[in-house]
Amino acid sequence: MDPGIPVPPPLYGGHERLVAMFIDEYTRLGHDVTLLAGPDSLAPRVKHFGINNLERSGLQKFIELTQAWSYLIQNHKHFDLIHNFGRLLYLLPILNKPVHKFMTYGRDVTNSGIKNITALPHKNLTFTGCSNYCVSTGNKWGKWETVYNAIDFSKYSFKSQVEPDAPLMFLGRIEEIKGPHTAIKVAKATGNKLWIAGNIAKQHIPYFEREIKPHIDNEQITYLGPLNDFQKDEFLGKAKALLFPIEWDEPFGMVMVEAMACGTPVIAIKRGSVDEVIDQGLTGFKATTINDIIPAIANISGIDRAKCREQASKRFDVKVIARRYLSLINK
Structure with missing residues (x-):
């Protein structure tokens, strides 16, 4: 795992949280796991390297x-398996070694790196992407498999029902491409309260000040700030x-x-992986435009919150996804 954020992360860090969950699950299944990650990372067996700083220099990264x-x-x-959630270049000196190697992507893939690596002699190298959409951005070279991201459903509290006037919620980075401004428009158009939660990176502060902050009244529209796992x-x-x-x-x-793990359905714009993640009418609704969201x-209220959680658990619980990764070794 790249240094920069500890494993597990104190607040936000998607891949860092995934790595921590897989360590716990593989250990529970009886495997010995060693974590190679940045300072303050925790695991039964851990080797620290680098520094925890997302803005570290190019020299430090080298x-x-x-x-x-x-x-x-x-x-x-x-090791029987080396699972890399960090830089592809980490695998360079062991590309042609017999050990099984997984290179996992959680974002659009830079094809030049894949092309160059697979042009070299290599053995037992599998690329995985977190959705069919993600895989489609990189599977021009090499062997690819779709393995969805996971969460530990046992750590989420199921809520069988909510109040009729319960708020809508937006949770994510506060930036334009995530659409919190659209969530505000939807809340106002439907007369619903809205909770907004998420971190604001330095470069997105002007967007927050311009598009979000003027609407925050702590009555209909409330900004909760960044949230930890319990929150x-x-x-x-x-x-x-x-x-x-x-x-x-x-x-x-x-x-x-x-959200689904809590029984809370999702209403999302159908882009990227959304069409794969949401089961229409069961775990939420897929929309093409803001006019479809309303x-x-x-x-x-027609979505059964128990069935919402049950369906999502069958597809995305860490126990399911960890076994999916392990099955790829035999495959």
Whole structure:
């Protein structure tokens, strides 16, 4: 795992959270797992490298690359599987070694890297993407498999019902492509309250000040700030629906599954992976435009929250996804 954010992450960090869950599940299944990640990362067996700083220099990243190479060259024979959630280049010195190697992508793939790596001699290398959409951006070279992202459903509290006037919720990075401004428009058009939660990166502060902050009145529209895991569980469970009005091709959208785990259905714009993640009418509704979102809200009470969680659990619980990864070794 790339340094920059510890594993598990204190707040946001999708892949870091995934890695932590897989370590727990593989260990529960009886496997010995070693984590190679940044400082403050926790695991039964962990090797730290690099620094925790998302804005670290290019020189620092090169140093980290050489540290990862050194560790893998010295230790690859001790492992049956090396699962890389970090930079593709980490695998370079062991590409042609017999050990099984998974390279996992959670975002659109840079094809030049895949092309160059697969042009070299290599063995037992499988690329995985977090959705069919994600895989479609990179499967021109190499062997590819779709393996969805996961959450640990046991850590989410199921809410069988919510109040009739329960708020809608937006949870995600506060930036234009995620669509919180659209969530505000929908809430106002339907007379619903709206909770907005998420972190604001420095470069998106002007957007927040211009498009979001003027609408915050702490009555109909409330900004909750960044949420930790316990707070996410609490607020998602109390919401009547999660709004996911994206303006980009989302590779997966973990927050959709987190909402479903609480029994909260999702209403999302059908881009990227949305068509794969939502089961129409069972775990939520897929919309083409903002005009489709408004009638979907009127029908949200028709979704059975217990069935919503049950269906999502069958598809995205960490127990299911961990076994999917393990099955690829035999495949």
